[in-house]
Amino acid sequence: MPSIIDKVLNMSELECAAKMKENNEWLQEKYEKLQEKYANKFIAIDNKEVVAIGNRPEELINRLKERNIGIESLLIEFIPEKGLILIV
Amino acid sequence: MRIPLNIEKTGFVTTIGTIRSERLRIFKSIKFILDTGSPKSFLSELDAHLLNIPFAKLNFTESALLGGTKIALALIDVSISFLDEKNNVKKYNPKNFYVAKGMWTKHGIVSATPSILGSDFLKETEMALYFNPSKSIAYLEKEENTTETDK
Numbered sequence: 125m126p127s128i129i130d131k132v133l134n135m136s137e138l139e140c141a142a143k144m145k146e147n148n149e150w151l152q153e154k155y156e157k158l159q160e161k162y163a164n165k166f167i168a169i170d171n172k173e174v175v176a177i178g179n180r181p182e183e184l185i186n187r188l189k190e191r192n193i194g195i196e197s198l199l200i201e202f203i204p205e206k207g208l209i210l211i212v
Numbered sequence: 213m214r215i216p217l218n219i220e221k222t223g224f225v226t227t228i229g230t231i232r233s234e235r236l237r238i239f240k241s242i243k244f245i246l247d248t249g250s251p252k253s254f255l256s257e258l259d260a261h262l263l264n265i266p267f268a269k270l271n272f273t274e275s276a277l278l279g280g281t282k283i284a285l286a287l288i289d290v291s292i293s294f295l296d297e298k299n300n301v302k303k304y305n306p307k308n309f310y311v312a313k314g315m316w317t318k319h320g321i322v323s324a325t326p327s328i329l330g331s332d333f334l335k336e337t338e339m340a341l342y343f344n345p346s347k348s349i350a351y352l353e354k355e356e357n358t359t360e361t362d363k
Contacts, residue, residue: 144241
């Protein structure tokens with residue numbers, strides 16, 4: 125019987141990227157509302173909903189691992205407060 | 213062949229790439245920031261932790277300063293796939309793709325540096341960037357006589 129990892133590895137690139145794209149489109153569409161609610165937090169989005177929140181990346185990772193959420197098309201994003209510009 | 217890019221609310225130009233490595237047993241779609249100011253392409257520490265990439269087994273041979281954050285870089289062997297404008301999967305096997313790790317962060321703290329596609333990736337894949345922010349148009353383009361795998 126295939127393991128969860130094997131099942132994930134058998135997913136197609138098209139399927140996974142398409143889901144991720146949907147999550148990102150949802151993020152862009154709801155950005156202002158999410159900014160009001162989750163300013164300066166790291167959020168994880170799956171199936172077009174916020175599934176975990178953390179003040180720091182490691183807090184978010186731990187929450188996701190505790191809840192055993194599939195990560196293959198999970199979108200992780202830092203939401204800056206309004207007026208805060210991110211520069212890399 | 214064109215790979216569409218997103219101009220996000222943050223102003224970042226991004227694309228979604230799906231990384232796969234049978235050896236590391238990893239598979240995940242990643243949002244990359246396209247940063248022509250970065251000479252290196254890498255997977256963020258946060259994404260690498262989510263994928264359970266074993267940091268202790270990686271060989272961090274290079275370092276870089278990124279917006280005041282010092283990061284260490286280790287080469288990893290992965291394929292990265294993108295969807296073109298017709299939703300065809302375009303797969304690349306970059307020779308130089310790294311995992312990043314914060315060097316000034318305390319033990320147990322994960323650097324918030326994002327995953328980056330830098331100028332090395334564009335050079336290696338022979339892709340050109342078209343970016344017109346006033347018209348909200350951005351894409352990567354490659355001439356069709358490619359030798360890369362079309363899936």
